[in-house]
Amino acid sequence: MLEVNDISVRYDGRDALSGVGLAVREGETVVLLGANGAGKTTLIKAMNGTVPVASGEIVLNGRSLGVLSRREIARSVAVVAQENETRFPVTALEFVLSGRFVYGGPFGWETDEDVSFASQALQECDLAEFETRLMNELSGGERQRVVLARALATNARILLLDEPTANLDLAHQAMMFRLVRKRCDEGSSAVVITHDLNLAAEFADTVVLLKGGRLIASGAASDVLTAENIKEVFGVDVLLDAHPVTGGVRVTSVF
Amino acid sequence: MYLFGGTLLVLLLVVLAGAAMLGAERLPLFDLNEQQRSILFDIRLPRIFLAACVGGSLAVAGAGLQSLLRNPLAEPYLLGVSNGAALGTMLAFVLFDQLEIARPILAFAGAALATVAVYRMAKSRAGMNVERLVLSGVIVTTFLSSVIVMLTTLLDAAKLRSFTFWLLGDLSQATRNGVYLSFAAVIVGTIILTSQARALNLMMIGERDAFDFGVEVGRVRLLVFGAASLVVGAAVAASGSVGYVGLIVPHLVRLSVGSDNRLVVPFSAVAGAIFVVFADTVARTAIAPRELPVGAVTALVGAPLFIYLLRKR
Numbered sequence: 343m344l345e346v347n348d349i350s351v352r353y354d355g356r357d358a359l360s361g362v363g364l365a366v367r368e369g370e371t372v373v374l375l376g377a378n379g380a381g382k383t384t385l386i387k388a389m390n391g392t393v394p395v396a397s398g399e400i401v402l403n404g405r406s407l408g409v410l411s412r413r414e415i416a417r418s419v420a421v422v423a424q425e426n427e428t429r430f431p432v433t434a435l436e437f438v439l440s441g442r443f444v445y446g447g448p449f450g451w452e453t454d455e456d457v458s459f460a461s462q463a464l465q466e467c468d469l470a471e472f473e474t475r476l477m478n479e480l481s482g483g484e485r486q487r488v489v490l491a492r493a494l495a496t497n498a499r500i501l502l503l504d505e506p507t508a509n510l511d512l513a514h515q516a517m518m519f520r521l522v523r524k525r526c527d528e529g530s531s532a533v534v535i536t537h538d539l540n541l542a543a544e545f546a547d548t549v550v551l552l553k554g555g556r557l558i559a560s561g562a563a564s565d566v567l568t569a570e571n572i573k574e575v576f577g578v579d580v581l582l583d584a585h586p587v588t589g590g591v592r593v594t595s596v597f
Numbered sequence: 598m599y600l601f602g603g604t605l606l607v608l609l610l611v612v613l614a615g616a617a618m619l620g621a622e623r624l625p626l627f628d629l630n631e632q633q634r635s636i637l638f639d640i641r642l643p644r645i646f647l648a649a650c651v652g653g654s655l656a657v658a659g660a661g662l663q664s665l666l667r668n669p670l671a672e673p674y675l676l677g678v679s680n681g682a683a684l685g686t687m688l689a690f691v692l693f694d695q696l697e698i699a700r701p702i703l704a705f706a707g708a709a710l711a712t713v714a715v716y717r718m719a720k721s722r723a724g725m726n727v728e729r730l731v732l733s734g735v736i737v738t739t740f741l742s743s744v745i746v747m748l749t750t751l752l753d754a755a756k757l758r759s760f761t762f763w764l765l766g767d768l769s770q771a772t773r774n775g776v777y778l779s780f781a782a783v784i785v786g787t788i789i790l791t792s793q794a795r796a797l798n799l800m801m802i803g804e805r806d807a808f809d810f811g812v813e814v815g816r817v818r819l820l821v822f823g824a825a826s827l828v829v830g831a832a833v834a835a836s837g838s839v840g841y842v843g844l845i846v847p848h849l850v851r852l853s854v855g856s857d858n859r860l861v862v863p864f865s866a867v868a869g870a871i872f873v874v875f876a877d878t879v880a881r882t883a884i885a886p887r888e889l890p891v892g893a894v895t896a897l898v899g900a901p902l903f904i905y906l907l908r909k910r
Contacts, residue, residue: 423809436855
């Protein structure tokens, strides 16, 4: 669905990404891991055309990102960015409905279909009672879930999530990943940035390790999350064992 | 929403009727004599209609700029846009004295240049915070003011006095042509801004959000800047710089109907008309037969609200 072919991105005269290649297939959850400044956010921004690529190409559903309009991209790709406060009194429902922009023309009002997608998304994110609440009165974690709900309400087939769990409590971190997983099981795909290696191991089909704008490893969690790779990317020693319930990789830092 | 719209329309009619009756000469609503008719149709009504158009113009410009710049304090007067238009108007006076149409055209150009200047000054790599935008507005405003003051030295004493008055907002020079032009500008401007309202709803949340969810951000910015410059240029060319209308009116409208720009923009047009017609009626009756500049009246209300909005958050 989304192919990243050997791209480089330049920021301020230095390479933020160099020679990164990656394919996001239908139904797949891809998790990007790396230290701060490794280029994870830049990669996500490149994937929906927010930052231009200096070389290489990104292909969305068979067409190069460069030839697509904003509307065409937004119909296929929805973004959950790191949260953003607004100084205007916007309700949670209005916020989620703003994600339906590409389905309306000028002067248009949202259709019943728009509203039902929005309410459903709020419900999925455990926010059914929050429709009329104002965004600037919500807690950071609640706002973050509204931001996720907006991305879900678009019905875009590809979700790009930049640290969606940063403000969330334990229960809602799991909820976030379960919702993303569920969408992927229904045929969507997702690219998620997180710093939680265990959540990555649990939910990812593909784990991608980035360091200094380069791709270090990519593949199944059990292949990629090795002590050597983690040492190289994060500079910390870890212990690896099997999760007692799921049997997946479990990562424990050694301080 | 329908209730609010209905209330606004009724209020508009009441204020228009009140403004028509009140003044240095009190007029009855019906059975006017020849002299009274002449006062009403030749002097008072053009002025009232101009006040309505100017009010609507400044209010929609404020609503549009606030959403685009993500800043409830954005306002044509405070950002220096009005002063840009004022400088354009003055240049037209100095360069093409008799050519009336040159004034709104140069006013539009001045407004557009000031808008772009303040936007570029306020924008930094880290984005645009509230204070930076307001400060950029202050810089542009004071710079343009000093240019305007220098230009006034080219004028003779009699013209100078009327100019000083005009700079603070003066509706007493209303002409038929001025009214027609302002009316056309406010209608076109409001339609353009309303057509971008859904995009502005996203811009108001964040420029990145808007971009991510399919808004052609550059195009929307161009349309909103263009429409705001159009309405402010027409308003200032006809009536000088009336301040704070674009701050007060959208704020009150948002308190009533929420933040959806599809409501805020058109309702601001009507509410702005009500507000300036009312303020102008106060300006010409409070110390009758002498007059206050209408801008002095609106600033009296607007400045405290600005402080309140700055402290809130």
